[in-house]
Structures are given as C-alpha cells and as structure tokens.
Amino acid sequence: MAAIPTASQMLASSGMPAELAAGTLPGLTAALAALEQEKGLSKDGLARVLAQFEDNLQRLTAIATDRTAHPEICDVKIDRPVFILGLPRCGTSILHALMGADPQVRTPLQWEVAAPSPPPDVATFDSDPRAAGFDDYVAENFVGAWEDVLKAHPIGARIPQECGMMLETAFQGINPTMLFRLAGYYKWYRDADTRFGYQIHKMWLQHLAWKNSRKRWVLKVQEHAYHLPELFSVYPDAILVQPHRDPVTVMASISRLIEVIRSVSFTEIDRAALGRELLHLWHDGQVRSMAWRKDNPHVKVHDLRFKDIVSDPVAAVRGIYAHAKIEFTEETKLAVQRWWEDNPANKHGQHKYELADYGLTRKQVETVYADYIDAYGEYL
Template sequence: MSALDVDTLLGAARDKTGLSDYGDEWFVEPLRVLTKSLEQEARLSELGLMLTQQRLTALLSDRLRLRDLQAQHPEILEEEVTLAAEICGLPRTGSTLMHRLLASSPHVTTTLSWETSYLLPFPGEGPGAEIRKQKAKDKFQLFLEMSPDFGDIHTIEWDGPEEDVIVLDRTFTSMSFDSFYWVPTYGDWLRSVDQAPAYRELKEWLQVLQWQNPDRKGLPWVLKSPHHLMAVDTILDTFPGCKIVMTHRSAVKAVPSYASMVAAISAQYSDDVRPHDLGPYWSGRFSKTLKDFEEVRARRPESFIDVQFADTVTDPVGEAVRVTTALGLPADREALEEYVERNRAERHGTSHAYTAEDFGLTEDELERDFAFYQKEIKS
C-alpha cells in the first residue's frame, strides 16, 4: 500500500505537473483519513490499487494546476458566482432527472460531466476543449466496460449535466469516496468534519469554469448531489441566496437502490464486495444525515423547495416549471419538453432487479428506521 502513502502521492503530483505550490494544505488531513481507510478497509484488488493511486495523483495534480492558473490569472478570483439552487435528497429520488430538467434551460448553467473530470484546459487546447472532451468520452466508455450493469442503474451522459460532488473530490472531502470504496471510517469522519474549506474551494472551481466560458457570465448555477445533505448550513453560508431543492422518495425504495449502485461501482476496485455490509451502512448513514438535515431546515425554512419523486415522474415538465418559478427564474417550457423527449429516446438498458434483503436489510427495518422521514413522502 506504499502507493497510497500521502507524502508519496504529494510528490508524484509535483513530479507529474512540474509544479510545487499547493497553497493552503488543509486538504492533507482529509487525504490522510481517506488513504488510511483505503489501506485498512477497502480490500482493494491489484487493479483497484493502481486505479486509486492514479486517481488520487490526478486529483492532487489538479490542485497544483488550479493554484498555478490562479497565480497567472488573478482575475479568476474576481468572478462573481451566483448559485441559484443545490438539488439534494437521498440518492435515487429523482434528483438527477430534476437536475437535467432545470439545466436544460438557457437561463442557467451547470457542471457538465466531461468538465467535472477535466476542469482545467490542457496546454495548447483550443476553446472548444476538444482534448478534454475526447478523454472524457474514452474514460466513460472504459467505466461502462468495467461496470457493465451500471448503465441499467444510472444513465450516463458524458457531455450532459453532472453532480458537482465530483468537483469536490479534489478536496478529498466527498461522498464519492465511500460510494466507490468500502471505507466506513472515512464516511464516519466525513459526516462529522467542518466542510467549509471544501465549499470555499467549490466556489473557486466554479469561478474557473465561468472564467473559461464567457457565455456563463451572469447565468446562475443549478447544481446537484446527495452529498450536500451533510452540509446544508455550509452551502447556504457559502452561497448567499441559494435555495435547497429537496427531492423526496420513500427510503424503503431509495436505500436498497443506492446500495445496488454502490455495489456495481465498488466492484471495479475490489474483488471482495460484500453487499450485506453495504445496506446497513447506507441505511444508518442516510438516517443520521436526514435527521441532521431536518434540524437545519427547521432553522432556515425559507431556503427549501420540496419535490416529490412521484410528481417528477408523472409530470416532469410541470414540476420543473414549478421549481424554476419558485427559484425566481424564467421557465422555458419548450426547452423542458425537448429534454423530456430526448431523454425518452436515449434511455436504454433493462430493468434493474434487487431487493432490500440482497443488501442485508428488510423493508420492515427501513420503515422503522425512517419513520421520522416517511411523513414527507407523497404516496
């Protein structure tokens, strides 16, 4: 596991980029927590270890390149970023559909899949980002080859809207890691730590993306990730005026569905994935997160907009118009209808079958453990 030694990783990124200045090294603590959990708990395969080492080195390299770009172009830090909404909710609650609906409007902007993987331009790359886009297409094709069932669980659009939690990966304070690996110690730490430094950097990355594409200037951002359920106060403090769009679906459905997704992803990195560990872990994690979330909501009720999974599925355009209007943004019904038709035409894959018992859970247990939340759900 020496490949995951923190000092070795920091040095590898410096060697890869030829840069040395990481700026504020607050991120080293989360990186140490993560790598220790990877070493002790993740049961990485040989391939998984190699991929993980490459991934962590790439994330550190991006940190170095960000500081270098900011030094060369200090005007980046003057970019004014307006975040209209963060779409939150348990995974598998219709948040992806709502995100892609809202992002179809020409009146907003969002993080795109290819750029969450490759945030910074490569040397000599033109304004069309051709190199990064091709690398992103190749990367997602490889991902689907390594996780052939994933496309049946979650639709991937390499050039479509994507979760901003992937941007947060570069802070090593991200739900991505305990979704990709069995790292429960890291996950427990993540729920308890102050994420304010990570969200300050999220804002810096949005400034970089906005600076690269002048067409984004003046457009409000609409972002999405269940990760943000853990840091609602921090989001609202970092981005004044932001609204939390909370998607709701029965946890009896959502928790086993997410455990199934995690099992498919983590099989890339470990030959010893244990589904019966995943269910209780995510059930406990989401139960605690939702209870904390409700406490924040009670203090800042004006910052929340609720969306029911059933309404999004039955009337996606109407529900998107309602949310857009609540955000104080112009609703573009034609753009919404065009997205719905395109989504229907492009969907593929077979129905993904699983049960709560497949992941060490029962529906009765989930009903009991999430009884406090079920009152939010429209039947």
C-alpha cells in the same frame, strides 16, 4: 500489493500550492488511514484508489495554476446558485439534466470536471476535444462488470456532473466512501468542518464560468445534506430544492448501484453488509439536513415528489423556477420537453434491484427512516 504513500508525499508530488495543500491535508490523511485498514480491496482496487486520489490532487492543482495565471477568475460572481439535494435515487439527476437543458442555466458537465484545464471557453465549448476524449473513456471502461452502472446513472461528456467530483478534489466529499468503502474516512467526513471543501467548490464554479457563464448555476449531490452550514457559509444566497421518494425503493436502488460500482475494486461484495452500511449512511445525512432545516426556518426549501417529476417534468421544473426566481421561458419549456423525449427511462437497459438482495426488509427501512417519513410523508 502497492505501497500506500503518505499524504505529504502525495501532496508534494502533485505540486499543489502550499495553502491548498494545507486545506487538503486533513481529508487526504483520513482517506489514506482508512485505506490502510480496508482489507477487502483487490490489487487492482488498491491501484484504482491511489490513481483516483492522484487524479483529485492533479485536477485541483490544475485549476489553482490557471487561477494564478489569470487572477481575474477570482472575481467571477456566483449568484443565487440552486442546489438540488435529497436522498439518492429520488430524481436529483433527472432534475439536474432537465434544468441543464435550458440555455440560460449552467451546470458543470462531466467532461470539463474531469479535464478542467485550460478553462472551458464558450467559443469552443461545443467542439472541445476533451468532450470526445471523455466519451471515448466511458466507451472503453464502462463495459463488463461496470456496464450496469450506465443503467442506473447517466455518464457522458455532455451530461451534468455532480458536485461530488469537485468536492473530492479537496478530500471533503463522500465519493471515496461510495467507490471504495473506507469506513474510517466516512466517519471523518461526516463530522468534519467542510468549509474548505465548499471554498474549493466555489473555485471550481468560478473556473468553469470564467469564459462560459450563464444566468444561473444549478448544482446537485446528495452529500450536501450533511454539511448545509458549511455550504451556506460560502453560498449565503443559495437556493435549495429537495425531491423525495419512498426510502424503501431508494435503499434497494442505491445498494444495487454501489454494489456494481465497487465490484471492480473488491474481491467480493457482502450484500447484507452493504445494505446495512448504506441504510444508515444515507440516513445520517437526512438527520443532519432535517435538523438544519428546523433551525433555519427562514430558508425556504422547495420540496417535491419524485412521482411528480416523472409524471409532469415541465410542471416540476416550472415550480422550481418560480421558487428560485428564474424566468421560465418558452425556450425553457421546449428544452425540458426535448430532453425528456430524448432520454426515456431505461435508455441503457433496466436497472434491476430487490431490497431482500441486501438483507433488508421494508420494516427495517421504515423503522430507521421513521423520522424522515414523518417529516416528508406528503411528498412520498
């Protein structure tokens, strides 16, 4: 098995500026400590973890280098960004893509988050060769065991990217847990002060918007629910949107997705253990967000039903725009309709899952999520 380097060794080899290295060190240290304890990874899985960690550091170093060369990036304003949060598998990706189809809205795209340097330029944005390179990577790698990922989660150069791929460059995001389990790192992340992560997140948005800005940013990832105080410390004018769905369906679907994602890195997957892990992991985030919402009633959150998103996506987006004070134009309407028509459900095949496959019952899920169901029952 490959030797696991220390956090200091990885940071030194990345060439990251000292200030950013200091902020990244706690999370990277926690991730590597958890990796030392993770016994289920295959040889290839361990190599995949280390390559992912190195890529995270390299991407952050790249945007820091560009920022030093072009200090005006620091002056880019991020005005009233819209954050979509909630449980996984409840329509967040659909909403992100629907709103991202609007020409006045900016979402981070998967290719530019994967290869951010040099900063994307509006003049070449539609023809940037990094986009084709990303699609080539997907075509080459998302085959075999990983092919099922595409049935559940859209992947492609021009598809909006989740915030997790930016937060993980600061090692203050949940992606390492989703990809590689790393239970110790999840415990660290859950209880950490992640303000540094959101400062890095803002650096990313400024970087991507410098030469390609639009009126508003729309962003999403479920893990924002864990750390809303830190999010608002960096984005005090943030606007929140939260779709909801029956947690029983959510747990079955996300368990299958994470099983597929981890399958290439683990020698075997204990489905029942995975079900228990994710059942409580995602509930942790809802406990945090429900408490924060109760303590901050002045922040109005736009709640909506997953069922309403899929039954009338135009009306769903129109409601969000009214909440966020974004102009809903005829061009917006046509863009939303066009995206919906071009992206039917099961476009890449059917994502099949059963709750019982993961050792869970409806009663178990409803018991754990009783507080969530009580709080948001009208939206389920």
